[in-house]
Amino acid sequence: MFTNARSAESTRKRLLRGIQAGPLHDYLATALPDPSMSVRDLSLLAVDLETTGLHPKRDRVLSVGFVPIDGLSIDLSGARRFVVQAGVEVGQSATIHGITDDDCADGTPLEEVLSEVLAALRGRVLLAHYTDIEERFLSAACERVYGARMPVARIDTLELHRRLIVRWGEAPMRLALRLWTARERYGLPIYRAHEALIDAVSCAELFLAQVAEMQADGREITLAKLAS
Amino acid sequence: MSMDVELTEISDFLAAHPPFDDLPRQVLDRLAQALRIEYFRRGTRIITRGEDNHALYVVRTGAVELHDRHGGFMDRGAVGTSFGSYTLLQGNPADFEVVALEDSLCLVINAATFRQVSAAHPSFEAFFDLQSTSRMRGAVASLHVTHNGGAILKTKATEMLSRAAVTTQASDSIREAACVMTKHRVSSLLIMDGDKLVGIVTDSDLRNRVVAADIDTGLPVSCVMTPDPATGSADALAFQVLMEMTNRNIHHLPIIGADGAPEGVITTTDLVRLERNNPIYLVGDITQAADVASIAEASKRLAQVVEVLVTQDASAEDIGRIITAVGDAVERRLLGLAEAHLGPPPVAYCWVALGSRARQEQALAADQDNALILDNDVQPEDIDYFAALATFVTDALVECGYPRCPGDIMATNPRWRVSLNQWRSEFTTWLTEPVPDAILRASIFFDMRPVYGDQQLFHKLRKHILTQAPSSKLFLAHLTKRAGENEPPLGFFRGFVLEKAGLHRATLDIKRGGIGAVVEIARVLALSIGTRAVNTQTRLAAAVNAGSLSPERGQDLRDAFEFISYVRLRHQAHQVRDGRHTDNYVTPDDLSSFEKRHLREAFAIVRSAQSSLGHRYPSTYIS
Numbered sequence: 001m002f003t004n005a006r007s008a009e010s011t012r013k014r015l016l017r018g019i020q021a022g023p024l025h026d027y028l029a030t031a032l033p034d035p036s037m038s039v040r041d042l043s044l045l046a047v048d049l050e051t052t053g054l055h056p057k058r059d060r061v062l063s064v065g066f067v068p069i070d071g072l073s074i075d076l077s078g079a080r081r082f083v084v085q086a087g088v089e090v091g092q093s094a095t096i097h098g099i100t101d102d103d104c105a106d107g108t109p110l111e112e113v114l115s116e117v118l119a120a121l122r123g124r125v126l127l128a129h130y131t132d133i134e135e136r137f138l139s140a141a142c143e144r145v146y147g148a149r150m151p152v153a154r155i156d157t158l159e160l161h162r163r164l165i166v167r168w169g170e171a172p173m174r175l176a177l178r179l180w181t182a183r184e185r186y187g188l189p190i191y192r193a194h195e196a197l198i199d200a201v202s203c204a205e206l207f208l209a210q211v212a213e214m215q216a217d218g219r220e221i222t223l224a225k226l227a228s
Numbered sequence: 229m230s231m232d233v234e235l236t237e238i239s240d241f242l243a244a245h246p247p248f249d250d251l252p253r254q255v256l257d258r259l260a261q262a263l264r265i266e267y268f269r270r271g272t273r274i275i276t277r278g279e280d281n282h283a284l285y286v287v288r289t290g291a292v293e294l295h296d297r298h299g300g301f302m303d304r305g306a307v308g309t310s311f312g313s314y315t316l317l318q319g320n321p322a323d324f325e326v327v328a329l330e331d332s333l334c335l336v337i338n339a340a341t342f343r344q345v346s347a348a349h350p351s352f353e354a355f356f357d358l359q360s361t362s363r364m365r366g367a368v369a370s371l372h373v374t375h376n377g378g379a380i381l382k383t384k385a386t387e388m389l390s391r392a393a394v395t396t397q398a399s400d401s402i403r404e405a406a407c408v409m410t411k412h413r414v415s416s417l418l419i420m421d422g423d424k425l426v427g428i429v430t431d432s433d434l435r436n437r438v439v440a441a442d443i444d445t446g447l448p449v450s451c452v453m454t455p456d457p458a459t460g461s462a463d464a465l466a467f468q469v470l471m472e473m474t475n476r477n478i479h480h481l482p483i484i485g486a487d488g489a490p491e492g493v494i495t496t497t498d499l500v501r502l503e504r505n506n507p508i509y510l511v512g513d514i515t516q517a518a519d520v521a522s523i524a525e526a527s528k529r530l531a532q533v534v535e536v537l538v539t540q541d542a543s544a545e546d547i548g549r550i551i552t553a554v555g556d557a558v559e560r561r562l563l564g565l566a567e568a569h570l571g572p573p574p575v576a577y578c579w580v581a582l583g584s585r586a587r588q589e590q591a592l593a594a595d596q597d598n599a600l601i602l603d604n605d606v607q608p609e610d611i612d613y614f615a616a617l618a619t620f621v622t623d624a625l626v627e628c629g630y631p632r633c634p635g636d637i638m639a640t641n642p643r644w645r646v647s648l649n650q651w652r653s654e655f656t657t658w659l660t661e662p663v664p665d666a667i668l669r670a671s672i673f674f675d676m677r678p679v680y681g682d683q684q685l686f687h688k689l690r691k692h693i694l695t696q697a698p699s700s701k702l703f704l705a706h707l708t709k710r711a712g713e714n715e716p717p718l719g720f721f722r723g724f725v726l727e728k729a730g731l732h733r734a735t736l737d738i739k740r741g742g743i744g745a746v747v748e749i750a751r752v753l754a755l756s757i758g759t760r761a762v763n764t765q766t767r768l769a770a771a772v773n774a775g776s777l778s779p780e781r782g783q784d785l786r787d788a789f790e791f792i793s794y795v796r797l798r799h800q801a802h803q804v805r806d807g808r809h810t811d812n813y814v815t816p817d818d819l820s821s822f823e824k825r826h827l828r829e830a831f832a833i834v835r836s837a838q839s840s841l842g843h844r845y846p847s848t849y850i851s
Contacts, residue, residue: 072266072267073264073265073266073336074264074265074266075264076235076238076260076261076262076263076264076265077261077262077263079235079261081234188289188333189237189241189288189289189333197234197235198235198237201235201237201238201265204265205265205267205333208265208266208267208333209267209331209333211267212267212268212269212272212331213269215269216269
């Protein structure tokens with residue numbers, strides 16, 4: 001929503017005044033993308049997290065994958081994947097993402113991963129399939145590490161998918177909203193799910209397909225129209 | 229630090245398609261990390277004529293179409309196809325155009341990376357050199373192809389090769405060479421020096437240069453071969469091969485593959501066979517056939533003809549008319565043979581086609597539906613003659629690949645082999661005292677077309693039907709209700725509504741809820757306005773003219789009908805190519821995203837037409 005994007009921008013300005021030098025300061029020093037920007041000129045970062053669970057306070061980030069999108073083109077040279085030295089046991093979540101405690105022990109400390117993510121996200125829109133998870137986990141991590149939240153401009157492919165389905169006159173169904181079902185609709189390649197980088201790439205591809213679908217009638221699409 | 233950027237899925241994909249399949253794994257992994265991914269909605273121009281292109285594209289999903297500088301069709305690229313190399317190698321601006329034919333995801337390799345990989349890997353470079361030259365040749369050829377659709381203009385040389393090249397070494401004796409030819413039953417033999425083609429020997433060479441010249445057959449075959457023969461390239465088109473052979477006055481042309489090795493020989497017989505699949509030749513052969521076996525033999529070619537027509541992108545409507553024309557030719561010839569066999573008929577009769585063939589919309593795998601209208605003068609003792617005639621023809625039709633009608637709607641059924649007056653009263657009963665069950669079975673009789681015999685009998689019956697039908701409200705209401713019962717599979721994106729049981733589980737019956745539904749709508753509309761039209765497209769057009777269908781909905785329905793029919797024919801053409809039986813059951817996985825999207829639109833149009841028709845003849849009439 002437009003109001004959300006605007007309030008994120010004012011939060012950014014407010015937080016910038018009280019933050020110490022460091023990765024979050026550098027992130028906050030760059031303005032969030034303007035809501036009136038055309039999707040054609042937009043820079044985004046498709047992000048996917050693998051976590052130990054769904055609660056940002058209780059659970060931890062295990063792996064981060066991201067890939068930048070510039071001018072509706074996915075740039076694989078900017079693709080990155082990190083396994084995080086989480087300092088907790090992965091537990092049953094390993095059955096979903098396949099990351100073991102040994103992988104985590106060899107991983108990168110959360111501070112380093114976070115600083116990479118913040119540098120990559122600077123001036124970009126956060127893109128994810130169900131952005132709540134990515135935004136809340138990253139923001140919670142920022143609070144733990146830097147003592148402040150991380151305001152973002154965000155686009156949610158799940159939300160876009162829901163809107164498109166409604167537009168197509170179908171009832172939004174829980175199942176159909178899963179990322180993989182959404183991909184099939186656009187004839188996109190099927191990847192093995194739950195690997196952070198591949199999920200990020202696949203989310204980015206879905207976004208391109210959704211934008212193409214929305215642009216089909218020739219209308220100009222702005223960030224404000226896409227933002228959640 | 230454990231940062232890794234394994235884009236395994238992307239490098240795996242590249243590894244499965246030439247020329248990337250020749251590149252080492254580490255190169256592919258590095259290449260994957262240098263790519264960009266872009267998405268093009270169908271109809272989007274990816275490379276524009278007159279503009280610069282600085283990238284090589286690889287189709288990841290979807291399909292693209294290449295057009296030459298004149299806008300002529302050059303090539304179609306499916307998943308794994310690379311394009312754009314031409315401007316990278318020959319310079320800008322592009323004098324061709326690439327358009328997304330379906331929604332397509334492309335991997336994009338920038339010019340610098342392309343050059344880097346080309347420089348380091350000669351096989352990669354060679355692939356694109358070859359691609360750009362053959363594409364240009366394709367572009368020239370396409371100028372000749374655009375306006376004409378003969379198979380000879382579109383088939384490639386490799387597709388005509390019926391067998392691998394038969395070869396022998398130049399040092400082998402003439403006798404040995406002749407034995408190889410006899411063993412493989414070929415009329416020509418390629419003479420090799422190691423891997424290199426050095427000559428050709430044909431049957432007539434053996435006659436003229438060996439037997440007639442009294443040469444020792446123990447001499448090496450190289451003494452009598454035609455050295456350095458003319459050759460054709462594997463991707464040449466059939467008509468180029470034909471021109472080459474005509475210009476040089478030769479009957480055998482060796483075809484050389486991309487690697488320089490001979491792939492086979494094309495003979496004038498191959499070229500003739502190619503044209504045999506032209507429907508005109510097929511109908512000609514059927515008309516001239518002397519017996520049932522020859523007709524059956526010729527009608528077997530129909531499936532191939534359809535396959536060729538589909539690859540030539542003929543419209544479903546045209547293909548339907550062609551299949552119908554062949555079916556008509558078969559029936560007419562069989563009736564001619566039956567009369568020759570049984571003697572002249574005791575009274576006049578008219579043999580009529582019913583259902584899809586009457587509508588000129590026959591597809592492959594269609595049952596036979598036929599009936600006989602007999603002159604009112606017919607006597608009880610004449611019945612035996614017509615029973616024998618019907619039996620002869622329907623049996624022969626089975627032999628020709630038209631299965632019996634499971635509902636027994638055939639001229640062999642005494643009920644459907646009656647006099648004009650009996651037909652009149654049968655139709656009057658259907659129209660004035662409609663019983664739902666009977667209507668269901670009778671609807672096919674309202675699609676009737678004379679095939680053979682005395683057409684006046686048919687015209688009199690038609691007049692009778694068309695004067696009564698428009699005022700038969702109850703009948704029309706029943707027909708409308710039935711037309712609304714075959715629901716199109718609209719749950720498209722939630723997965724198809726699939727056949728739930730039996731052999732065709734997990735498939736979509738594209739005939740019943742798609743084609744069948746439109747046919748039924750058109751039939752109700754046509755009968756309500758009393759038009760003579762039986763073809764569905766013509767009926768819809770007539771309904772628009774009569775004002776009983778809005779022009780928009782009429783056009784929508786006609787487009788939907790054409791598209792659904794096209795998908796069915798393409799499905800059947802695939803089955804023919806794979807040597808399978810043809811049917812109407814489509815597997816969703818076999819549909820492209822383009823087809824899925826359009827099918828959904830088509831089904832939605834059908835559904836909405838069904839419900840608006842329901843308002844016109846509400847089932848309250850029926851209660």
